[in-house]
Each structure stands twice: as structure tokens, then as C-alpha cells.
Amino acid sequence: MLRIMVADDHEIVRKGVRDLIESHVGWEVCGEAADGQRALEIALNQSPDIAILDISLPLLNGIALTRRLRHDLPSVRVLLFTMHDDDETVSSGLAAGARGYLLKTDSELDLEAAISALGANRPYFSPSVSDLLLETVVHGRTPGRLESFSLRELEVAQLIAEGNSNKKIARLLGISIKTVETHRAAAMRKAGVHSGPEFVRFAVKHNLIQV
Template sequence: MTRILIADDHHVVRSGLRSVLEAQPGFEVVGEAANGQEAVEAALKVKPDVIVLDYAMPVRNGVEATREIRSRLPRTEVLIFTMHDSQDVIEDILAAGARGYLLKADANDHLITAVQALGRHEAYISGKLSANLLDTLLDRRKRGRRQILTPRERSVVQLIAEGNTNKSIGAMLGVSLKTIETHRAAAMRKLGLHTTADIVLYAVKNRMIEV
């Protein structure tokens, strides 16, 4: 029996996923979470085999949640389930320890297969994404990787765009105020941003938050 935790901030998405997964023989949904922090806490409590985790979660995004879950529950596999078709996001979540990536638009055709693969501790990225990612990695190896945000900088940008203060972000991520200020400054420098409003516009444009 593959034990599954569903983490998405939309109730209707969680309900739909639960219905599909529970109809599959050998699957058991053992919990739900509505934000990244709840996902971490629920995972530590129920210790699922697979977590279906939305990338753009409030409080703690999919990268932050994945990193902590995988560090504390190395046998739990994470399937990032998202609308974001981005090479940078894929690389970030793979670096955090997720071994599955599925676009919400592909759920009807690939969800069951993806969860089954992760239940066997096999990686799963849908065919189109896998090919695109390989092409991008090969191209960057030739040209040298362009300067992008680190996973932590990306998390800080998202949390700022959601309206959190530096102090509250530090408390969420378990780091000092000075560390958050450093990440914020580095991200703004890399992106050529100057104000909080610029950060919000960048996050919206790059689909890091939903409006």
C-alpha cells in the first residue's frame, strides 16, 4: 500500500486529487495540508511514502518544504504538482530532493503513473519536461549557467511578494533577520529590482504567486 499526503492551498484541488488517488487500488491518502508549513508538519506526523506537493504554496513554498521533508524523512518521495512549466523551478526542486515533477495540465494522463513510480523510489518527470530539461542542461553546460536566484533567494522573494516582513520571513525559515536581508539584497541585485513593489511585480510576472 502506497501512503500519500496531498498538499495544495486550494481545497477543490485537494478534493479532486483525493478522489482520483483513493480510487486507485494500492493507494491510501493519509493526510492533507493547505500550506508548506502544514505539509512539513503533516509529513513528520504521518510519514507518507509519497507527497503530492504544490510548488507555489503559501508560508513555505514547495522548494523549502521539500528540502526539510527530504532531510528529515529520506524515504518519503516528493512529487511537485504545479502549473509552473519552468526549467529554473525544475532544477530548484530537484536540487531540494524532489524526484518527481508533474504539470497540473498533465494530471489526467500522468498522475497515477507518477505516484506509482515514486512509490517504487523511481524518479518521474513527464516526457516533454524531461526532454526540455535535458536540452536546457546541455545548452547551459556549453554556455555556462546564467546568473539566477538560489532556491533560498527565490523563497525569500516569494514570501516578500506575499506581504511578509523580513522579520517574519526569518522566523518562518528559521534564520536570522540579517540573513534574510542578505538574501533579499542579493536577489534584488541579480534581478535589477529596487523596491518591494518591483519584487511583487517580478513574482507575479514569473508566476511565483497567484493574484
């Protein structure tokens, strides 16, 4: 049985993915989440074979979550299922450890093919992503800005951009306020910004949060 977790903050998307999975013999949904923190909890508890993740997840975005899963549950194969097809987001997702990258504009047949491929431990990419990978092989690539962030800096950066106070971030992540301040300073330095509004604009541009 292929056990699959689905994380997307839109219920209608989760339902569509769940219906496709449940219509396929030998596949089952072992958990659903509407935010990244809950998805991480489910993954640690259920150890799914495949995790289908949106990138724009609240609390812990899909790229940061992919990094966590690669570190904590390296056997989980991540399929990023998103509307974001810009070069930097794709590159950051694959660098984080995703084994597949599918656009929400692709068909149900593509989603089924992607799940089948990851279930057989093969990668799967949308055609536009395959073109990007070919360009990368031929011409090389410049690492995305988010790749310079540590995992904890990514987590703190997203929570800051979502409007949380240092105190609340410390509580959510189980770290001290001083540690939050240290990660906040590092994230803003790496983002090349000096104020809260500038950092929010950076977060939106790089899909750390959605508006």
C-alpha cells in the first residue's frame, strides 16, 4: 500500500487530490493538513511514503517543510504541487530535496503519473520544470536567495512575515526570544532588507507567504 500525505491550505485542492488517490487501488491518504506545522506533525507520526505539499503553506512553507522532511524522514518522497513556476522557487524546492515538482495547472493524469513515479522511487517534473532543469545542466544556475537561509531562519522569516511577534515565534518554535532575534537579524541580512515592510515584500516575492 502506498501511503500518501496531502498538505494544502485550500480544502477544495485537498479534496481533489484525496479523491484521485482514493480512486487508485493500492494508494491511501494517511493524513491531511492545512498548514506546514500540522503537516510536519502528521509526517513524523505517520511516516508516509509520499508527501504532496503546496509551497504556500501557512506557518511552515513547503520549501522549509521539505528541508525538515529530508532531515527527519529521508525516506519520504516529496512532491511539490503548486502554482509557482518561477525559476528561483523551482530551484529552491528541488535544492530542498523535492523529488517531484508539479504545477496545479497540469492535469489529473499528470498528478497520477507523478505519484506513480515517486512511488517507484523515480522523479517527476512538469514539462516547464524539465525545461528549466535542462537549462541548468547546459548553462549552470545561480543559487536562489532562500538557499542561503538556514532551516530555522526560514521558519522564523515566514512567521515574522505573517505578522507574529518575537514572543509568539519563540513559543511556536520552542526557542528563546533571544534566539528568535538572532535568526531574525540573520534572515533580514540575507534578504538584504532593513525594515519590517521591506522584509514582508521580500517574503511575498519569494513565496514565503501568500497575499
